[in-house]
Amino acid sequence: MAQDTEQHARTTRPATPARALLPLVLPSVVVGVAASLVYVGVSLAAEQLQHVLWGPLPDALGVGRYSVLWMFVMLVATGIAVGLVVWKVPGHAGPDPATTGLDAPVLPPAVLPGLVLATGLMLAGGPSLGPENPIIAVNVGLAAWLGGRFLRRTPGALWPLLAEAATIGALFGTPVAAALVISEALAGRPTRGLLWDNLFAPLTAAAVGAMTTTLLFRPAFDLGLPALGRPHWQDLLSALVIASAAALLGMCGVRAFPYVHSAFQRLRHPMLMLPAGGVVLGALAAVGGRLTLFKGLTELGVLAHDPEGWSAGQFAAMAVVKLAALLVAASCGFRGGRIFPAVFIGTALGLCAHALIPAVPPALGVSASVLGILLAITRQGWVSLFTAAVLVASPVIIALLCVASLPAWLLVTGRPQMQLRKDGTPVR
Known part of the structure; x- marks a missing residue:
């Protein structure tokens, strides 16, 4: 009887009255607009710099824009530039990016300019990282600082939550991803x-x-x-196999991550670690080609525009090179996130599956592969499922992906994540 009463109380929590929620609208709107403007501003500035670095500049020097020589020079130069920021700019561009994820710490205001500069240089220069982690960290820091100064009556713990949600919404162009991530985070907290x-x-x-x-x-x-x-039984089998295979490849990268990170940490100084990372990334770009550069969003659109344009071996090579480039860039100290390049890896793997077995529809191969690789790299179930589904805009794919996520999740859960503690050991 007492157990029934406790269960009844747990399922009949009183709803928050509207008068308690209405004061939250204005701070939420302000943070939403500001977070988006920071993301758009950094992205547009990086795009303009990228256009110069990979267009008029090599043309003026008489070098091919994406020649092996220029890719190598640009990646090493980017390592030097970001290394100088990490070394000399106040705050050193924030903590080691290998130790951070989407759940960003509240950084002091003095750290944020260096983090923005390092992120913009990275995005323009070609390393295989996305903007998500540093942009979330910048917006969380700004929201906590400004909110605490100008709206002191608002609970301090609310600002990081608003900034994280607003930035995820801005990154994906839809609030659904943010709602899923926040609901997953709230599941482990008393509310x-x-x-x-x-x-x-x-x-x-x-x-x-x-x-x-x-x-x-x-x-x-x-x-x-x-x-x-209309899906068939073979489509379900394909989704199960592809998602699991992609998760296994992702776990290979996760397993290698602490060792790659440790190798760069032995160099100790950012002016050694980051240029060395640029050298390795330049060599990888020579193998994988121009499509394995940058965060990967534009480049995966090129792949998807012509699914028949490359062989299965070429797709597989791009996926492996991109994964290696992601490991190196995230280990040597470049500031960036891992979701965007992981989506490129999954897209290349999915198109590889289609090239090997033409009966596998490209949309199914891509979505299942992106699901598996994101589950391994991010360990964020809702983000993985949402991203995989939104890439192909096919409602019938969602049921297949939900089923395919089950064995893929069993392969990754409880194992090391692609995020390290300060002592270099992997988070589980």
């Missing part, structure tokens, strides 16, 4: 009221961030692949 009461402010910030980015920047994750028709 009051209903789930939607706790999601009200973060979802508002994410929606405003997504709308602001969509109006200003127009991000697009739909690859334009042919939609999957």
Whole structure:
């Protein structure tokens, strides 16, 4: 009887009254707009610098824009430039990026300019990392600092939550991803009221961030692949096999991560670690080609535009080279996230599966592979499922992906993650 009463109390939590939620709207809107503007500003500035570095500059020097020589020079130069920022700029561009994930710490304001500069240089120079981790960290730091100064009555713990949700919404161009991530995070915390009461402010910030980015920047994750028709039993089997294979490849990278990181840490100084990383990345670019450079969003669109344009071996080589480049860039000290390059790896693997077995639809191969690789690298179930589904814009794919996620999750859960503690041991 007592157990029934306890269960009844747990499932009938009182809802938060509207008068308690309404004051959260204005801070959420402000954080949503500001987070989006930071992301769009850094992205546009990096794109302009990339256009110069990989266009007029090599043309003026009489060097091929994406020749082996220029890719090597640019990646080493980027390592030197970011190394100088990490070495000399106050705050040293934040903590070791190998120790951070989407759940960013609140950094002091003095650290943020260096982190922005290091991120912009990285995005323009070609290393295989995305903007998500540092941009979230910058927005969390700004929100906590400014919110604490100008809106002191608002709970301090709310600002990082709003900034994280707003930035994820801005990055993906939709608040759904942020809602899924925040709900997953809240599942492990003691909360009051209903789930939607706790999601009200973060979802508002994410929606405003997504709308602001969509109006200003127009991000697009739909690859334009042919939609999957009515699924068959062989499609289910394909999804299960491809997602599990991609998860296994991702776990190979995860296993190698602490060893690669340890090798670069032996150099001790950022002016040695980052240029050395640039040398290795230059060699990898010579093997993988121009499509294995940068964060990978534009490049995976090139792959998806012509799924028949490369052989299965070429797709597999690009996936392996991109994974190696991700490991090196994340280990040697470049500031960046791992989701965007992981999506490129999954896309290349999925198209490799289609090239090997033409009966596997490209949309199915890509979505299942992206699901598996993201589960291994991020250990974020909702983000992995959402990203895999949104890439192909095919509603029938969701059921297949939900089933395919089950064996893939069994392969990765409880094992090391692609994130390290300060002592260099992997987070589990």
